[in-house]
Amino acid sequence: MIWRIGIFLWIAATMAVALLAAPLVPVLQETTRVLYFHIPSAWITVVALAWSMLNSVLYLWKREPERDHHAAAAAELGLLFCVAATVSGSIWAKSMWGSWWNWDPRETSIFFVLLIYGAYLALRASIEGEEKRARLSAVYSIVAFVAVPPLVFVVPRIYSTLHPDPIINASGKIDMDPMIRWCFFSMLVGFTFLFSWLQSLRVRVFRLERRLAT
Amino acid sequence: MPNAASSSAVAVWAILRKECRSEWRTRYGLNAAVLFAITSLTAVTFAAGRLPDRADLLAALLWITLLFAALASMSHAFVRETEGRTLLFLRLVASPTEIALGKLLFNVAFLVVVEAITVPLFLVLTGAPPVRWPPFLTVLGLGTLSLAASSTLVGAVIAQTRSRGALFAGVSLPLLLPVLASGVSGTRAQWDGMPVAADARLLAAYAVALVGVSLLLYDHLWED
Numbered sequence: 001m002i003w004r005i006g007i008f009l010w011i012a013a014t015m016a017v018a019l020l021a022a023p024l025v026p027v028l029q030e031t032t033r034v035l036y037f038h039i040p041s042a043w044i045t046v047v048a049l050a051w052s053m054l055n056s057v058l059y060l061w062k063r064e065p066e067r068d069h070h071a072a073a074a075a076e077l078g079l080l081f082c083v084a085a086t087v088s089g090s091i092w093a094k095s096m097w098g099s100w101w102n103w104d105p106r107e108t109s110i111f112f113v114l115l116i117y118g119a120y121l122a123l124r125a126s127i128e129g130e131e132k133r134a135r136l137s138a139v140y141s142i143v144a145f146v147a148v149p150p151l152v153f154v155v156p157r158i159y160s161t162l163h164p165d166p167i168i169n170a171s172g173k174i175d176m177d178p179m180i181r182w183c184f185f186s187m188l189v190g191f192t193f194l195f196s197w198l199q200s201l202r203v204r205v206f207r208l209e210r211r212l213a214t
Numbered sequence: 215m216p217n218a219a220s221s222s223a224v225a226v227w228a229i230l231r232k233e234c235r236s237e238w239r240t241r242y243g244l245n246a247a248v249l250f251a252i253t254s255l256t257a258v259t260f261a262a263g264r265l266p267d268r269a270d271l272l273a274a275l276l277w278i279t280l281l282f283a284a285l286a287s288m289s290h291a292f293v294r295e296t297e298g299r300t301l302l303f304l305r306l307v308a309s310p311t312e313i314a315l316g317k318l319l320f321n322v323a324f325l326v327v328v329e330a331i332t333v334p335l336f337l338v339l340t341g342a343p344p345v346r347w348p349p350f351l352t353v354l355g356l357g358t359l360s361l362a363a364s365s366t367l368v369g370a371v372i373a374q375t376r377s378r379g380a381l382f383a384g385v386s387l388p389l390l391l392p393v394l395a396s397g398v399s400g401t402r403a404q405w406d407g408m409p410v411a412a413d414a415r416l417l418a419a420y421a422v423a424l425v426g427v428s429l430l431l432y433d434h435l436w437e438d
Contacts, residue, residue, distance in 0.1 A: 123385050
Protein backbone atom coordinates (compact mmCIF):
# COMPACT_ATOMS: atom_id res chain seq x y z
CA MET A 1 0.00 0.00 0.00
CA ILE A 2 2.73 2.42 1.01
CA TRP A 3 4.54 1.57 -2.22
CA ARG A 4 1.51 2.27 -4.33
CA ILE A 5 1.00 5.72 -2.77
CA GLY A 6 4.71 6.43 -3.08
CA ILE A 7 4.77 5.58 -6.80
CA PHE A 8 1.64 7.63 -7.41
CA LEU A 9 3.02 10.70 -5.62
CA TRP A 10 6.40 10.36 -7.32
CA ILE A 11 4.95 10.24 -10.83
CA ALA A 12 2.39 12.95 -10.08
CA ALA A 13 5.03 15.31 -8.67
CA THR A 14 7.39 14.70 -11.59
CA MET A 15 4.55 15.24 -14.03
CA ALA A 16 3.62 18.54 -12.38
CA VAL A 17 7.20 19.80 -12.58
CA ALA A 18 7.62 18.49 -16.13
CA LEU A 19 4.46 20.14 -17.43
CA LEU A 20 4.68 23.41 -15.52
CA ALA A 21 8.34 24.20 -15.00
CA ALA A 22 10.54 22.35 -17.50
CA PRO A 23 11.61 24.29 -20.62
CA LEU A 24 10.83 23.17 -24.18
CA VAL A 25 13.24 21.86 -26.81
CA PRO A 26 13.34 24.42 -29.67
CA VAL A 27 12.44 22.15 -32.60
CA LEU A 28 9.89 20.07 -30.76
CA GLN A 29 8.08 22.98 -29.09
CA GLU A 30 5.08 21.92 -26.99
CA THR A 31 5.42 18.31 -28.11
CA THR A 32 8.57 18.09 -25.98
CA ARG A 33 6.35 16.99 -23.13
CA VAL A 34 5.52 13.64 -24.70
CA LEU A 35 9.04 12.50 -23.91
CA TYR A 36 8.16 12.14 -20.22
CA PHE A 37 5.63 9.42 -21.11
CA HIS A 38 6.84 8.06 -24.38
CA ILE A 39 10.49 7.26 -23.68
CA PRO A 40 9.85 5.73 -20.24
CA SER A 41 7.18 3.49 -21.84
CA ALA A 42 9.61 2.37 -24.52
CA TRP A 43 12.26 1.84 -21.86
CA ILE A 44 9.94 -0.29 -19.73
CA THR A 45 9.01 -2.28 -22.83
CA VAL A 46 12.63 -3.29 -23.30
CA VAL A 47 13.14 -3.91 -19.55
CA ALA A 48 10.00 -6.04 -19.30
CA LEU A 49 10.79 -8.11 -22.37
CA ALA A 50 14.35 -8.65 -21.16
CA TRP A 51 12.92 -9.71 -17.79
CA SER A 52 10.61 -12.13 -19.57
CA MET A 53 13.53 -13.59 -21.52
CA LEU A 54 15.70 -13.88 -18.40
CA ASN A 55 12.95 -15.66 -16.47
CA SER A 56 12.35 -17.96 -19.43
CA VAL A 57 16.00 -18.97 -19.35
CA LEU A 58 15.76 -19.52 -15.60
CA TYR A 59 12.60 -21.55 -16.07
CA LEU A 60 14.24 -23.89 -18.56
CA TRP A 61 17.12 -24.24 -16.16
CA LYS A 62 15.37 -24.63 -12.79
CA ARG A 63 11.82 -25.64 -13.76
CA GLU A 64 10.13 -23.57 -11.06
CA PRO A 65 6.56 -22.42 -11.92
CA GLU A 66 7.36 -19.09 -10.28
CA ARG A 67 9.82 -18.27 -13.09
CA ASP A 68 7.14 -18.98 -15.67
CA HIS A 69 4.72 -16.66 -13.87
CA HIS A 70 7.33 -13.92 -14.01
CA ALA A 71 8.09 -14.54 -17.69
CA ALA A 72 4.42 -14.48 -18.71
CA ALA A 73 3.58 -11.45 -16.57
CA ALA A 74 6.54 -9.50 -17.92
CA ALA A 75 5.63 -10.34 -21.53
CA GLU A 76 2.07 -9.11 -20.95
CA LEU A 77 3.26 -5.90 -19.30
CA GLY A 78 5.90 -5.40 -21.97
CA LEU A 79 3.15 -5.59 -24.55
CA LEU A 80 1.04 -3.12 -22.57
CA PHE A 81 3.86 -0.58 -22.30
CA CYS A 82 4.71 -1.17 -25.95
CA VAL A 83 1.14 -0.19 -26.84
CA ALA A 84 1.51 2.91 -24.65
CA ALA A 85 4.76 3.87 -26.40
CA THR A 86 3.24 3.22 -29.85
CA VAL A 87 0.08 5.22 -29.19
CA SER A 88 1.89 8.17 -27.58
CA GLY A 89 4.38 8.11 -30.45
CA SER A 90 1.59 8.05 -32.97
CA ILE A 91 -0.14 11.04 -31.39
CA TRP A 92 3.17 12.87 -31.37
CA ALA A 93 3.74 11.93 -35.03
CA LYS A 94 0.35 13.42 -35.92
CA SER A 95 1.32 16.79 -34.53
CA MET A 96 4.95 16.81 -35.72
CA TRP A 97 4.91 14.88 -38.99
CA GLY A 98 1.27 15.45 -39.88
CA SER A 99 0.15 11.81 -40.00
CA TRP A 100 -0.71 9.24 -37.38
CA TRP A 101 1.32 6.53 -39.02
CA ASN A 102 3.75 6.64 -41.91
CA TRP A 103 6.03 3.59 -41.45
CA ASP A 104 9.06 5.42 -40.24
CA PRO A 105 11.69 2.78 -39.27
CA ARG A 106 10.98 3.52 -35.60
CA GLU A 107 7.27 2.95 -36.08
CA THR A 108 7.91 -0.17 -38.12
CA SER A 109 10.21 -1.75 -35.58
CA ILE A 110 7.98 -1.05 -32.58
CA PHE A 111 5.06 -2.49 -34.51
CA PHE A 112 7.04 -5.68 -35.16
CA VAL A 113 7.75 -5.98 -31.43
CA LEU A 114 4.02 -5.63 -30.75
CA LEU A 115 3.18 -8.42 -33.19
CA ILE A 116 5.92 -10.74 -31.94
CA TYR A 117 4.70 -10.55 -28.36
CA GLY A 118 1.08 -10.69 -29.44
CA ALA A 119 2.01 -14.02 -31.01
CA TYR A 120 3.55 -15.05 -27.67
CA LEU A 121 0.19 -14.60 -25.96
CA ALA A 122 -1.66 -16.42 -28.77
CA LEU A 123 0.79 -19.31 -28.55
CA ARG A 124 0.56 -19.45 -24.78
CA ALA A 125 -3.22 -19.60 -24.89
CA SER A 126 -3.23 -22.59 -27.22
CA ILE A 127 -1.01 -24.98 -25.27
CA GLU A 128 -2.63 -27.41 -22.85
CA GLY A 129 -0.90 -28.61 -19.73
CA GLU A 130 0.89 -26.35 -17.29
CA GLU A 131 4.39 -27.74 -17.65
CA LYS A 132 4.23 -27.91 -21.44
CA ARG A 133 2.81 -24.39 -21.71
CA ALA A 134 5.55 -23.01 -19.50
CA ARG A 135 8.29 -24.85 -21.39
CA LEU A 136 7.19 -23.95 -24.93
CA SER A 137 6.37 -20.35 -24.00
CA ALA A 138 9.84 -20.03 -22.50
CA VAL A 139 11.38 -21.32 -25.74
CA TYR A 140 9.35 -18.85 -27.80
CA SER A 141 10.06 -15.95 -25.45
CA ILE A 142 13.82 -16.49 -25.77
CA VAL A 143 13.63 -16.65 -29.58
CA ALA A 144 11.37 -13.61 -29.65
CA PHE A 145 13.87 -11.60 -27.67
CA VAL A 146 16.46 -12.28 -30.36
CA ALA A 147 14.48 -9.88 -32.53
CA VAL A 148 14.15 -7.12 -29.92
CA PRO A 149 17.68 -5.66 -29.78
CA PRO A 150 18.04 -5.41 -33.57
CA LEU A 151 14.57 -3.90 -33.90
CA VAL A 152 14.85 -1.41 -31.08
CA PHE A 153 18.50 -0.44 -31.30
CA VAL A 154 19.94 -1.39 -34.71
CA VAL A 155 17.24 -0.84 -37.36
CA PRO A 156 16.58 2.84 -36.54
CA ARG A 157 20.31 3.51 -36.79
CA ILE A 158 20.80 1.77 -40.14
CA TYR A 159 17.78 3.12 -41.99
CA SER A 160 17.19 6.85 -42.05
CA THR A 161 14.52 7.92 -39.61
CA LEU A 162 12.84 11.17 -38.66
CA HIS A 163 12.61 10.12 -35.03
CA PRO A 164 14.00 12.95 -32.94
CA ASP A 165 16.76 11.32 -30.95
CA PRO A 166 19.18 13.03 -33.36
CA ILE A 167 17.59 16.37 -32.41
CA ILE A 168 17.56 15.98 -28.65
CA ASN A 169 20.58 13.79 -28.53
CA ALA A 170 22.85 15.08 -31.27
CA SER A 171 26.21 14.14 -29.79
CA GLY A 172 25.22 10.60 -28.84
CA LYS A 173 25.43 11.49 -25.16
CA ILE A 174 22.45 12.50 -23.05
CA ASP A 175 22.54 16.12 -24.05
CA MET A 176 19.45 17.77 -22.58
CA ASP A 177 18.60 20.81 -20.58
CA PRO A 178 19.33 19.94 -16.90
CA MET A 179 15.70 20.52 -15.88
CA ILE A 180 14.36 18.26 -18.65
CA ARG A 181 16.97 15.70 -17.78
CA TRP A 182 15.96 15.62 -14.11
CA CYS A 183 12.29 15.22 -14.95
CA PHE A 184 13.08 12.60 -17.56
CA PHE A 185 15.21 10.45 -15.26
CA SER A 186 12.75 10.88 -12.46
CA MET A 187 10.02 9.57 -14.79
CA LEU A 188 12.23 6.63 -15.76
CA VAL A 189 12.60 5.76 -12.07
CA GLY A 190 8.88 6.23 -11.47
CA PHE A 191 7.94 4.03 -14.43
CA THR A 192 10.40 1.36 -13.35
CA PHE A 193 8.75 1.17 -9.93
CA LEU A 194 5.31 1.26 -11.55
CA PHE A 195 6.33 -1.72 -13.66
CA SER A 196 7.70 -3.67 -10.72
CA TRP A 197 4.48 -3.06 -8.78
CA LEU A 198 2.26 -4.14 -11.70
CA GLN A 199 4.51 -7.13 -12.24
CA SER A 200 4.20 -8.24 -8.61
CA LEU A 201 0.39 -7.92 -8.88
CA ARG A 202 0.24 -10.00 -12.06
CA VAL A 203 2.53 -12.66 -10.62
CA ARG A 204 0.31 -12.89 -7.56
CA VAL A 205 -2.73 -13.43 -9.80
CA PHE A 206 -0.89 -16.22 -11.65
CA ARG A 207 0.04 -17.80 -8.32
CA LEU A 208 -3.57 -17.71 -7.11
CA GLU A 209 -4.86 -19.12 -10.41
CA ARG A 210 -2.41 -21.96 -10.10
CA ARG A 211 -3.47 -22.67 -6.52
CA LEU A 212 -7.12 -22.69 -7.61
CA ALA A 213 -6.40 -25.09 -10.45
CA THR A 214 -4.57 -27.64 -8.31
CA MET B 215 35.30 -35.46 -28.99
CA PRO B 216 35.96 -35.86 -32.73
CA ASN B 217 34.14 -39.15 -32.45
CA ALA B 218 31.08 -37.58 -30.86
CA ALA B 219 31.12 -34.77 -33.41
CA SER B 220 31.36 -37.16 -36.35
CA SER B 221 28.65 -39.43 -34.94
CA SER B 222 26.25 -36.53 -34.57
CA ALA B 223 27.15 -35.38 -38.08
CA VAL B 224 26.21 -38.88 -39.21
CA ALA B 225 22.94 -38.64 -37.30
CA VAL B 226 22.11 -35.25 -38.84
CA TRP B 227 22.90 -36.60 -42.29
CA ALA B 228 20.72 -39.65 -41.64
CA ILE B 229 17.80 -37.45 -40.55
CA LEU B 230 18.23 -35.30 -43.64
CA ARG B 231 18.23 -38.35 -45.90
CA LYS B 232 15.23 -39.80 -44.12
CA GLU B 233 13.34 -36.50 -44.57
CA CYS B 234 14.22 -36.27 -48.25
CA ARG B 235 13.27 -39.88 -48.83
CA SER B 236 9.92 -39.69 -47.08
CA GLU B 237 9.18 -36.43 -48.88
CA TRP B 238 10.14 -37.96 -52.21
CA ARG B 239 7.93 -41.02 -51.66
CA THR B 240 4.75 -39.02 -51.28
CA ARG B 241 5.79 -35.56 -52.50
CA TYR B 242 2.58 -34.18 -51.07
CA GLY B 243 4.43 -31.48 -49.10
CA LEU B 244 6.45 -30.35 -52.09
CA ASN B 245 3.54 -30.60 -54.51
CA ALA B 246 1.33 -28.56 -52.22
CA ALA B 247 4.03 -25.95 -51.65
CA VAL B 248 4.88 -25.54 -55.33
CA LEU B 249 1.21 -25.46 -56.28
CA PHE B 250 0.52 -22.87 -53.59
CA ALA B 251 3.50 -20.76 -54.63
CA ILE B 252 2.47 -20.82 -58.29
CA THR B 253 -1.16 -20.01 -57.56
CA SER B 254 -0.27 -17.12 -55.27
CA LEU B 255 2.23 -15.96 -57.87
CA THR B 256 -0.50 -16.09 -60.49
CA ALA B 257 -2.86 -14.15 -58.26
CA VAL B 258 -0.19 -11.53 -57.60
CA THR B 259 0.98 -11.10 -61.18
CA PHE B 260 -2.54 -11.21 -62.56
CA ALA B 261 -3.70 -8.57 -60.09
CA ALA B 262 -0.69 -6.30 -60.50
CA GLY B 263 0.09 -6.88 -64.17
CA ARG B 264 3.55 -6.39 -65.63
CA LEU B 265 5.68 -3.96 -63.67
CA PRO B 266 8.97 -3.56 -65.55
CA ASP B 267 9.87 -0.22 -63.94
CA ARG B 268 8.59 -0.60 -60.38
CA ALA B 269 11.44 -2.17 -58.42
CA ASP B 270 9.78 -1.22 -55.12
CA LEU B 271 6.58 -3.13 -55.91
CA LEU B 272 8.44 -6.07 -57.43
CA ALA B 273 10.63 -6.54 -54.35
CA ALA B 274 7.60 -6.41 -52.04
CA LEU B 275 5.55 -8.85 -54.15
CA LEU B 276 8.44 -11.28 -54.52
CA TRP B 277 9.02 -11.52 -50.77
CA ILE B 278 5.35 -11.71 -49.93
CA THR B 279 4.97 -14.61 -52.38
CA LEU B 280 8.00 -16.40 -50.92
CA LEU B 281 6.86 -15.81 -47.35
CA PHE B 282 3.39 -17.15 -48.05
CA ALA B 283 4.74 -20.19 -49.86
CA ALA B 284 6.99 -20.92 -46.89
CA LEU B 285 4.28 -20.35 -44.29
CA ALA B 286 1.82 -22.56 -46.14
CA SER B 287 4.11 -25.55 -46.23
CA MET B 288 6.96 -25.45 -43.77
CA SER B 289 5.25 -26.62 -40.60
CA HIS B 290 4.86 -30.13 -41.96
CA ALA B 291 8.40 -31.27 -41.10
CA PHE B 292 7.41 -31.68 -37.45
CA VAL B 293 3.64 -31.85 -37.74
CA ARG B 294 4.07 -34.93 -39.91
CA GLU B 295 5.96 -36.66 -37.09
CA THR B 296 3.27 -35.78 -34.57
CA GLU B 297 0.44 -36.88 -36.81
CA GLY B 298 2.16 -40.11 -37.78
CA ARG B 299 3.14 -40.65 -34.10
CA THR B 300 6.72 -41.24 -35.20
CA LEU B 301 8.47 -38.57 -33.16
CA LEU B 302 9.12 -40.98 -30.31
CA PHE B 303 10.96 -43.38 -32.60
CA LEU B 304 12.99 -40.56 -34.04
CA ARG B 305 13.97 -39.45 -30.55
CA LEU B 306 15.19 -42.92 -29.71
CA VAL B 307 17.83 -42.78 -32.41
CA ALA B 308 18.97 -39.16 -32.27
CA SER B 309 19.25 -36.24 -29.87
CA PRO B 310 16.79 -33.31 -30.19
CA THR B 311 19.49 -31.05 -31.59
CA GLU B 312 20.43 -33.59 -34.25
CA ILE B 313 16.78 -34.05 -35.23
CA ALA B 314 16.29 -30.31 -35.44
CA LEU B 315 19.47 -29.73 -37.41
CA GLY B 316 18.48 -32.44 -39.89
CA LYS B 317 15.04 -30.91 -40.26
CA LEU B 318 16.56 -27.44 -40.62
CA LEU B 319 18.76 -28.63 -43.49
CA PHE B 320 15.77 -30.34 -45.05
CA ASN B 321 13.72 -27.14 -44.76
CA VAL B 322 16.52 -25.15 -46.41
CA ALA B 323 16.65 -27.66 -49.29
CA PHE B 324 12.87 -27.64 -49.53
CA LEU B 325 12.77 -23.85 -49.77
CA VAL B 326 15.56 -23.80 -52.34
CA VAL B 327 13.52 -26.16 -54.55
CA VAL B 328 10.40 -24.03 -54.14
CA GLU B 329 12.36 -20.86 -54.90
CA ALA B 330 14.10 -22.43 -57.92
CA ILE B 331 10.63 -22.76 -59.45
CA THR B 332 8.98 -19.62 -58.08
CA VAL B 333 11.64 -16.95 -58.52
CA PRO B 334 12.38 -17.41 -62.26
CA LEU B 335 8.65 -17.65 -62.93
CA PHE B 336 8.09 -14.45 -60.95
CA LEU B 337 10.80 -12.60 -62.88
CA VAL B 338 9.34 -13.71 -66.20
CA LEU B 339 5.68 -13.10 -65.40
CA THR B 340 6.18 -9.62 -63.96
CA GLY B 341 8.60 -8.53 -66.67
CA ALA B 342 11.12 -7.56 -64.02
CA PRO B 343 14.28 -5.70 -65.04
CA PRO B 344 17.41 -7.90 -65.10
CA VAL B 345 18.71 -8.71 -61.65
CA ARG B 346 22.30 -8.37 -60.47
CA TRP B 347 22.85 -11.99 -59.50
CA PRO B 348 25.51 -11.81 -56.72
CA PRO B 349 23.64 -9.34 -54.46
CA PHE B 350 20.26 -10.82 -55.40
CA LEU B 351 21.30 -14.36 -54.50
CA THR B 352 23.03 -13.17 -51.31
CA VAL B 353 19.87 -11.50 -50.04
CA LEU B 354 17.70 -14.40 -51.20
CA GLY B 355 20.00 -17.00 -49.61
CA LEU B 356 20.24 -15.26 -46.24
CA GLY B 357 16.49 -14.70 -46.24
CA THR B 358 15.96 -18.39 -47.00
CA LEU B 359 18.18 -19.39 -44.09
CA SER B 360 16.24 -17.15 -41.68
CA LEU B 361 12.93 -18.45 -43.04
CA ALA B 362 14.04 -22.05 -42.58
CA ALA B 363 15.51 -21.48 -39.10
CA SER B 364 12.41 -19.78 -37.77
CA SER B 365 10.03 -22.24 -39.47
CA THR B 366 11.89 -25.21 -38.03
CA LEU B 367 11.77 -23.91 -34.49
CA VAL B 368 8.20 -22.62 -34.63
CA GLY B 369 7.15 -25.83 -36.39
CA ALA B 370 8.60 -27.88 -33.55
CA VAL B 371 6.72 -25.77 -30.99
CA ILE B 372 3.48 -25.69 -32.97
CA ALA B 373 3.45 -29.47 -33.45
CA GLN B 374 2.74 -29.75 -29.72
CA THR B 375 -0.19 -27.31 -29.60
CA ARG B 376 -3.87 -27.63 -30.37
CA SER B 377 -4.56 -25.46 -33.42
CA ARG B 378 -1.52 -26.22 -35.54
CA GLY B 379 -2.35 -24.88 -38.97
CA ALA B 380 -3.61 -21.42 -38.12
CA LEU B 381 -1.17 -20.87 -35.31
CA PHE B 382 1.92 -21.70 -37.36
CA ALA B 383 1.43 -18.78 -39.74
CA GLY B 384 0.30 -16.48 -36.94
CA VAL B 385 3.32 -17.19 -34.78
CA SER B 386 5.92 -17.40 -37.57
CA LEU B 387 4.97 -14.25 -39.40
CA PRO B 388 5.85 -11.74 -36.66
CA LEU B 389 9.25 -13.39 -36.21
CA LEU B 390 9.79 -13.18 -39.96
CA LEU B 391 8.78 -9.53 -40.37
CA PRO B 392 12.36 -8.31 -39.86
CA VAL B 393 13.44 -10.76 -42.59
CA LEU B 394 10.67 -9.51 -44.86
CA ALA B 395 11.63 -5.88 -44.23
CA SER B 396 15.34 -6.25 -44.92
CA GLY B 397 14.75 -8.75 -47.73
CA VAL B 398 12.47 -6.30 -49.52
CA SER B 399 14.83 -3.42 -48.89
CA GLY B 400 17.85 -5.39 -50.13
CA THR B 401 16.09 -6.69 -53.24
CA ARG B 402 14.91 -3.21 -54.13
CA ALA B 403 18.41 -1.79 -53.60
CA GLN B 404 19.77 -4.49 -55.88
CA TRP B 405 17.37 -3.42 -58.67
CA ASP B 406 18.07 0.24 -58.09
CA GLY B 407 21.82 -0.30 -58.41
CA MET B 408 22.42 0.58 -54.75
CA PRO B 409 24.67 -1.35 -52.32
CA VAL B 410 22.93 -4.14 -50.39
CA ALA B 411 25.60 -4.50 -47.68
CA ALA B 412 23.55 -3.03 -44.80
CA ASP B 413 20.53 -5.21 -45.52
CA ALA B 414 22.67 -8.29 -46.08
CA ARG B 415 24.47 -7.74 -42.78
CA LEU B 416 21.18 -7.38 -40.93
CA LEU B 417 19.80 -10.52 -42.58
CA ALA B 418 22.99 -12.45 -41.81
CA ALA B 419 23.00 -11.33 -38.18
CA TYR B 420 19.35 -12.29 -37.79
CA ALA B 421 19.86 -15.67 -39.46
CA VAL B 422 22.90 -16.48 -37.33
CA ALA B 423 21.13 -15.38 -34.15
CA LEU B 424 18.03 -17.44 -34.98
CA VAL B 425 20.00 -20.57 -35.83
CA GLY B 426 22.28 -20.19 -32.81
CA VAL B 427 19.55 -19.54 -30.26
CA SER B 428 17.30 -22.26 -31.63
CA LEU B 429 20.13 -24.82 -31.47
CA LEU B 430 20.51 -24.00 -27.77
CA LEU B 431 16.79 -24.45 -27.20
CA TYR B 432 15.98 -27.72 -28.97
CA ASP B 433 17.03 -29.77 -25.95
CA HIS B 434 14.11 -28.25 -24.04
CA LEU B 435 11.44 -28.86 -26.64
CA TRP B 436 10.50 -32.43 -25.74
CA GLU B 437 10.58 -33.74 -22.21
CA ASP B 438 7.86 -36.14 -21.37
